[in-house]
Amino acid sequence: MVVLQNIVNGLLLGGLYAGVALGFSLVWGVMNVINLAHGAFIMIGAYVTFWIYYFFKIDPFITIPFSMAFTFLLGYLVQKYIINLVVRAQVFMVFILTFGIEIFLMNLSNLICTADFRSVTPSYSGAGINLGGILVPYIRLAICFIALFLTYLLNLFLNKTKTGNAIKATSLDKEAAQLVGVHIGKIYTMTFALSAAVAGAAGSLIAIIVAISPYMGGVYTFKAALIACLGGLGSIPGVIAGGLVVGMAETMGSQFISPGYKEFIGFVLLVFILIMRPEGIMGKKFFAVIKH
Amino acid sequence: MKKLFLILIMAVLAFLLVGTVFAQDVVRLGCSISLTGKLTYEGKATRDGYEFYKTLINKKGGLNIGGKKYRVDIKYYDDESNVQTSTKLIEKLIAEDKIDFILGPYGSGPSFATSAITEKYKRVMMLPMAASPEVYERGFKYMFGMLATTDIYLRDIFYLAAQQTPKPKIVAVLWKNDLANKGLSDPIPQFCKDNGMDLVYNEKFAAGASDFSAELTVIKAKNPDLLVFLSQLEQFIMGVKQIKDMKINAKMIVNGIAVPQPDLVKSLGKDAEYMVGPTHWYRTYRFRDDLFGDSENYVKEFKQMFGYEPEYHNVGASAGIQVLGIALEKAGALEVEKVRNALATMSVNTFWGPIQFDEKGKIKGRKMPVGQILKGKFTLVYPSESAETKLVWPKPAW
Numbered sequence: 001m002v003v004l005q006n007i008v009n010g011l012l013l014g015g016l017y018a019g020v021a022l023g024f025s026l027v028w029g030v031m032n033v034i035n036l037a038h039g040a041f042i043m044i045g046a047y048v049t050f051w052i053y054y055f056f057k058i059d060p061f062i063t064i065p066f067s068m069a070f071t072f073l074l075g076y077l078v079q080k081y082i083i084n085l086v087v088r089a090q091v092f093m094v095f096i097l098t099f100g101i102e103i104f105l106m107n108l109s110n111l112i113c114t115a116d117f118r119s120v121t122p123s124y125s126g127a128g129i130n131l132g133g134i135l136v137p138y139i140r141l142a143i144c145f146i147a148l149f150l151t152y153l154l155n156l157f158l159n160k161t162k163t164g165n166a167i168k169a170t171s172l173d174k175e176a177a178q179l180v181g182v183h184i185g186k187i188y189t190m191t192f193a194l195s196a197a198v199a200g201a202a203g204s205l206i207a208i209i210v211a212i213s214p215y216m217g218g219v220y221t222f223k224a225a226l227i228a229c230l231g232g233l234g235s236i237p238g239v240i241a242g243g244l245v246v247g248m249a250e251t252m253g254s255q256f257i258s259p260g261y262k263e264f265i266g267f268v269l270l271v272f273i274l275i276m277r278p279e280g281i282m283g284k285k286f287f288a289v290i291k292h
Numbered sequence: 293m294k295k296l297f298l299i300l301i302m303a304v305l306a307f308l309l310v311g312t313v314f315a316q317d318v319v320r321l322g323c324s325i326s327l328t329g330k331l332t333y334e335g336k337a338t339r340d341g342y343e344f345y346k347t348l349i350n351k352k353g354g355l356n357i358g359g360k361k362y363r364v365d366i367k368y369y370d371d372e373s374n375v376q377t378s379t380k381l382i383e384k385l386i387a388e389d390k391i392d393f394i395l396g397p398y399g400s401g402p403s404f405a406t407s408a409i410t411e412k413y414k415r416v417m418m419l420p421m422a423a424s425p426e427v428y429e430r431g432f433k434y435m436f437g438m439l440a441t442t443d444i445y446l447r448d449i450f451y452l453a454a455q456q457t458p459k460p461k462i463v464a465v466l467w468k469n470d471l472a473n474k475g476l477s478d479p480i481p482q483f484c485k486d487n488g489m490d491l492v493y494n495e496k497f498a499a500g501a502s503d504f505s506a507e508l509t510v511i512k513a514k515n516p517d518l519l520v521f522l523s524q525l526e527q528f529i530m531g532v533k534q535i536k537d538m539k540i541n542a543k544m545i546v547n548g549i550a551v552p553q554p555d556l557v558k559s560l561g562k563d564a565e566y567m568v569g570p571t572h573w574y575r576t577y578r579f580r581d582d583l584f585g586d587s588e589n590y591v592k593e594f595k596q597m598f599g600y601e602p603e604y605h606n607v608g609a610s611a612g613i614q615v616l617g618i619a620l621e622k623a624g625a626l627e628v629e630k631v632r633n634a635l636a637t638m639s640v641n642t643f644w645g646p647i648q649f650d651e652k653g654k655i656k657g658r659k660m661p662v663g664q665i666l667k668g669k670f671t672l673v674y675p676s677e678s679a680e681t682k683l684v685w686p687k688p689a690w
Contacts, residue, residue: 001563115332119559126536
């Protein structure tokens with residue numbers, strides 16, 4: 001019974017992790033940018049949900065479009081006016097820049113929202129279905145579904161729309177995309193804004209189950225990096241696979257090895273998968289090729 | 293225009309003159325504290341505690357050291373919640389700013405690291421926010437701490453639980469792997485033994501963990517009477533949500549640090565109800581002194597000045613700097629050795645309680661009262677002489 005419950009826990013957690021890693025993987029895959037500010041966008045999404053819930057008592061799930069819109073705009077501005085200036089420089093420069101952006105956003109939030117821990121606790125928190133002794137909390141189930149649904153939507157967007165196809169084309173071959181008339185700068189801005197919006201949505205979801213503070217994001221940047229590498233950079237199905245693998249590994253590892261080694265297990269897994277399959281579980285070779 | 297200029301110069305001169313006439317000697321204290329980063333909340337609370345004392349004592353004319361009045365001044369640096377930074381800043385305070393009396397940061401980890409620096413330079417270190425026993429086990433001579441150490445935090449909670457009917461039998465402990473929470477969890481096997489309980493689960497989790505569903509699933513299967521979840525506020529908020537998700541109906545849910553913090557109720561609302569935790573200080577404390585009055589008075593005046601209700605971080609910091617101030621007056625000179633000896637031999641009563649330090653620099657005889665969240669407020673339930681009401685036992689089911 002405990003094992004079954006933990007399988008359910010692992011799946012639910014994995015779905016959430018997929019949502020967390022989605023935007024990160026997209027930006028890495030398309031722009032070859034390791035966005036260390038990813039966690040900061042998640043944090044901002046969480047705060048948008050918190051403040052709307054706090055002032056207007058609006059259900060946290062309904063706030064998701066608002067936090068997506070807000071982080072989309074923020075991501076758009078950050079990419080257009082900051083990252084675009086150095087995106088042609090060495091990878092390392094962009095890496096440091098996003099780190100700086102993360103620190104800036106964290107401290108700005110600290111200034112505006114203070115460092116107090118906050119949390120969104122709706123009236124139905126703790127409610128769930130009992131399937132013959134196995135508990136499935138509604139909130140976690142909803143979070144998992146929404147995260148997976150977002151992943152599906154993004155996948156649809158990338159495959160079925162013109163902009164989506166342009167983004168994919170850019171990630172496959174920048175020069176060739178340019179030759180057929182894709183404006184790389186615009187695509188980068190779009191990709192980054194989209195990634196920020198998805199991060200914002202993940203933040204809204206996380207806000208319901210964790211404590212919100214300006215410094216909450218760092219952990220999720222690491223998780224996102226781990227999952228993106230595991231699943232395959234830039235691959236949307238890979239993000240789901242990576243998220244589920246990490247979620248399951250953590251819950252099972254906690255039960256059968258020790259809770260203290262949970263994070264450790266995730267990274268050991270990463271090392272193994274990278275040795276066996278350097279492109280990740282579902283990555284294709286060209287997604288991860290360094291383009292500079 | 294010329295006239296105006298002349299008047300301006302005269303005014304400035306007059307101001308400077310008045311300044312020198314009324315200039316008072318200043319005793320400079322130094323502090324490296326977390327004003328940004330992860331520990332901002334606790335860091336600022338500690339700083340506000342220091343500032344509250346500074347304002348009150350300066351309003352009274354300052355400290356009387358060797359027959360001369362000294363105004364208190366504190367130089368702060370922000371350690372950005374980074375222990376390495378905080379040790380560097382302490383060196384800066386000592387070497388560059390030439391400050392001899394240092395006020396401690398928030399937290400056992402930073403206190404542990406920074407006190408090693410003050411000890412090296414033989415400067416007085418007042419640690420109002422260090423609760424790990426390890427801090428006091430290094431044979432340091434210039435360091436003094438105001439808190440009960442973590443090894444006794446939970447002692448009275450186990451005792452209190454053992455007095456209830458039906459008597460609790462099964463205990464599960466999940467703790468965060470850091471200095472403070474390790475210190476809290478270490479003596480639990482002994483507490484269980486002393487009170488005739490069985491410790492069936494005792495596991496740690498990594499400091500950055502945000503999901504406990506797997507651990508709580510295993511715990512639920514053991515059906516514990518006492519569930520002890522040891523972490524700071526951030527993870528306790530997540531922990532309680534997941535305990536509720538998993539519908540673990542322990543008779544008592546205990547945390548060692550976060551229960552008295554008002555943000556717990558603000559974050560969790562009704563879900564925070566019936567949580568049990570120890571506290572270093574409570575507003576029903578009956579001790580008093582001339583500067584702060586009693587604890588009720590402290591709360592009132594602090595709230596007036598800062599606009600929020602103080603809790604033990606503020607109060608402990610005020611008490612710590614107050615004790616350092618008393619030692620400076622007693623020493624009668626701004627000399628490190630004299631002040632150190634004054635602290636080591638101190639025996640006074642303040643609103644924080646009776647103050648005496650043992651040979652390790654740790655305050656003697658402090659206990660940890662126990663409180664429970666009832667109707668959205670941290671309410672004292674033990675010991676009976678300061679208690680406001682009785683413990684609700686068992687905790688009603690989720």
